[in-house]
Amino acid sequence: MKNRERVIWIIIICLLVVVTTASGLNHWIFAGDSEKTYEQLRIFNEIFNLLRTEYYDEKKVTPEHLIPGAIKGMINTLDDPHTSYMSKEIFNELQTDTKGEFGGLGIVIGVRDKWITVIAPIDDTPAARVGIKAGDKIIEIDGTSTEGYTTMDAVKLLRGKVGTGVTITVQRDEGEVPLHFSIIRGIIKLETVKSTVIDGHIGYIRISQFSEPTGKALEQQLNSLLGNGIDSLIVDLRNNPGGLLPSVIEISDMFLSKGVIVSTRGRDESQNQVFTAHSQTIVPDIPLIVLVNGGSASASEIFSGAIRDNNRGILLGEKTFGKGSVQTVRELPDGSGIRITTALYYTPSGKSINKIGIEPDQVVEEIKPTKDEIKAIDKLNELELVKKFVSGHKSYTESDLKNFMKTLEKNGLKIRQVIVKRLIKNEQEKNVIPSLIDLDYDVQLKSAVKMLESVNTFNKVKAS
Numbered sequence: 001m002k003n004r005e006r007v008i009w010i011i012i013i014c015l016l017v018v019v020t021t022a023s024g025l026n027h028w029i030f031a032g033d034s035e036k037t038y039e040q041l042r043i044f045n046e047i048f049n050l051l052r053t054e055y056y057d058e059k060k061v062t063p064e065h066l067i068p069g070a071i072k073g074m075i076n077t078l079d080d081p082h083t084s085y086m087s088k089e090i091f092n093e094l095q096t097d098t099k100g101e102f103g104g105l106g107i108v109i110g111v112r113d114k115w116i117t118v119i120a121p122i123d124d125t126p127a128a129r130v131g132i133k134a135g136d137k138i139i140e141i142d143g144t145s146t147e148g149y150t151t152m153d154a155v156k157l158l159r160g161k162v163g164t165g166v167t168i169t170v171q172r173d174e175g176e177v178p179l180h181f182s183i184i185r186g187i188i189k190l191e192t193v194k195s196t197v198i199d200g201h202i203g204y205i206r207i208s209q210f211s212e213p214t215g216k217a218l219e220q221q222l223n224s225l226l227g228n229g230i231d232s233l234i235v236d237l238r239n240n241p242g243g244l245l246p247s248v249i250e251i252s253d254m255f256l257s258k259g260v261i262v263s264t265r266g267r268d269e270s271q272n273q274v275f276t277a278h279s280q281t282i283v284p285d286i287p288l289i290v291l292v293n294g295g296s297a298s299a300s301e302i303f304s305g306a307i308r309d310n311n312r313g314i315l316l317g318e319k320t321f322g323k324g325s326v327q328t329v330r331e332l333p334d335g336s337g338i339r340i341t342t343a344l345y346y347t348p349s350g351k352s353i354n355k356i357g358i359e360p361d362q363v364v365e366e367i368k369p370t371k372d373e374i375k376a377i378d379k380l381n382e383l384e385l386v387k388k389f390v391s392g393h394k395s396y397t398e399s400d401l402k403n404f405m406k407t408l409e410k411n412g413l414k415i416r417q418v419i420v421k422r423l424i425k426n427e428q429e430k431n432v433i434p435s436l437i438d439l440d441y442d443v444q445l446k447s448a449v450k451m452l453e454s455v456n457t458f459n460k461v462k463a464s
Contacts, residue, residue, distance in 0.1 A: 044070070072150070081111030082325050083341045084152050091337035104159045105166070106188050107132055108241035108297075109151055110323070115139065116146045116154045118170070119321060120239035120295035123208045124191070124434070126183045132170070134239050134295030134321075139178060140169035160185050176371065193217040195225055196436050202452050203230035204437060204445075207251075210243030210299040215250040222254065222282050232287040232452040234445070235303075238317060242298025245326070249275050252306045254282040259310040259348060262302045264326050266343030271326065277310075287455045288313030289448045292360055297321035304358055305347030315360040316451070317444050324354035364447045369419055376413040377423070383411065386420075390427045 048066060055061045071085050106125020107118050116138040121128040138146055141157045158166060167182045192214040195205045203225040207214065225233070242248075252261045256277035263274040290304050292315055301320050307313045326343040344354050369377060380386060389396075389404050396404075405417060415423075422441040429435065439446050 076150070080325075080341050081151060082323070082327055082339065084150055084339050086152055086337040086339065087156075088335040090152050090155060091331065091335065104185060104188055105132075105183050106186075107158075109138065109154055109158075111149075111151055112137075114148070115171075116149050116151070118295075119297050119323070120241040122188060122241075123194075123206070123239075125188050126186050127181075129430075130181050130183055132168075132181060132183075133172065134293065136170040136172055136179075138168050139171050140167075142167055143169075162187055173371070176374075191217075193221055194436055195221040197225065197228055197230060198234075198437065198439075198449055199453070201229065201231050201456070202449060203228075203233040204236065205233065206236040206436060207300075208240055210240070210247035210251065210303075212244065212247065214243070214247050215254075218251055219254065219282060226284070230286070231456055232289075233283065234289050234291060234448050234452070235313075236291045236445070237296045237300040237304065238291050238293040238444070239295035240297070240300040241295065241321075242300055242323065245299065245302075248299035248302045252303050253277050253280070255288070256306060256310055256312055257281045259306075261306045261348070263346045263348075263350075264343040265346060266326065268342070271343040277306075287452055289452060290315050291317050291444055291448060292320050292358070293318040293366065293444075294321055294357075297323040301353050301358055302345055302347075305349075305351075305353065308358075308361065309348035314362060315358065316362040316364055316448050317360050318363065318365060319359050320353070320357040322353055322355050322357035324352055324356070362447070362451070364444045367416075367418060367422075367441065367443055369415070373415050373419065376408075376415050377419075379411075380408070380413055380415070380423070385411070385413075386423050386427050390424060396424075 048070075051061045051066065052063075059065075068085070075083055075085055106122040106127040108120050108122065109116055110119050111117065118127075118132055118134055118136040118138065120134045121132045138154065140146060141154065144157075146154055158168070160166065162185055165182055165184050167180060169178045169180050171178050192209045192211055193205065193207055195203065198204050203222075205218070205221060205225070207218065249261055257279050259277050261275045261277055263272075265272050288307065290307055290313055292300065292304055296304065296317075297320065301322075301324060304315055304320065308315055324345040325341045326345060327339045328342045329337055329339050331337050344352050346352055347358075385404075385407065393400055401417070401421070405420065408415060408420070418441060422438075425435075425438065425441070437445060439449065
């Protein structure tokens, strides 16, 4: 047994040396700190041997069980939710994600305050349709607590065979009763760019993620909007969790004719890079507003910072998520992988957004139900009042809505009319693709439209 353990240990050391050599370093792995490192590894080996030979349950002390556990523990000591070990299955799924199609619930998650947290629900996916929101803390998955889980731990449980179900419990507000959602897994096809024209002259573009196909899709839709004679533009990055750095660089370049887009700074000089805009822009110098919120992260924050710091447009909405670190993904010899934070992003003005986020120029908070309204909505759903109203009204008048509001009051349900209208619309669109925009309920988009209307009116008067 002792000889076998020595062989295992020698193999581990050899692997470390090989990996270090392969990474291009010119010094041995223990250089500069050799004695301390060797001593710590000797202690590790001693504990490994003691567990292998003396722990009562032999099934739990196999090398296949202990070594991955040691790897996870080593990564956890970094206290960095974006550095993680990935099994073969998870690593393969990561490669698929960036191509624009994968299976699952349709949420992007991370760790915040030691809990699995929804960074953003993806548009038109099972999670978005049941009402999962950015900022929701996932405290249970199928009845199992997620306390202490890594992102990859949660992904393993949340992803599964298409058509199967999973129940997640989320804590939306501190002190409130947790919410339970039963979701059927599906194929998540990311149509990352959608667009329309508002009031005949304001272009609206929704970018849900920065993946490989996003740049080409955006260019096509920008050309279409410009061909329709738009005189201003809204780019909606709310609940956009980010994506690929090359994609956001490419897209930022479509809006900027000069200036820094983003810079990265890391431990190694190769990580210190500055990305600048070129003169071949697609979007002319028309008024531009970028919509952001707490679900706008990573690449979304890069784009937002580039637009604001270069005085190309303004940001409107709510403070962004604050994910400003660069991850490098390495494939390991057995097909698994590791994602390592190797640098931080900096906006053109030199500010880091990591764990800080970006404050918008114009703060406009979305409409959120109060605690009493949430309880009333639960009772409303229990009584199926909205469902009954919609089934009796394919379309409705202001008089119909007024009578429905009276019905709610009779049932002791006090909910603002704007929220009731949104609930009705959700029921109407339950089995269809939802409308891209909603100027009745979306106060952030409505504010952006009003602002652009004022600017355009001013410019027309000035020109005349």
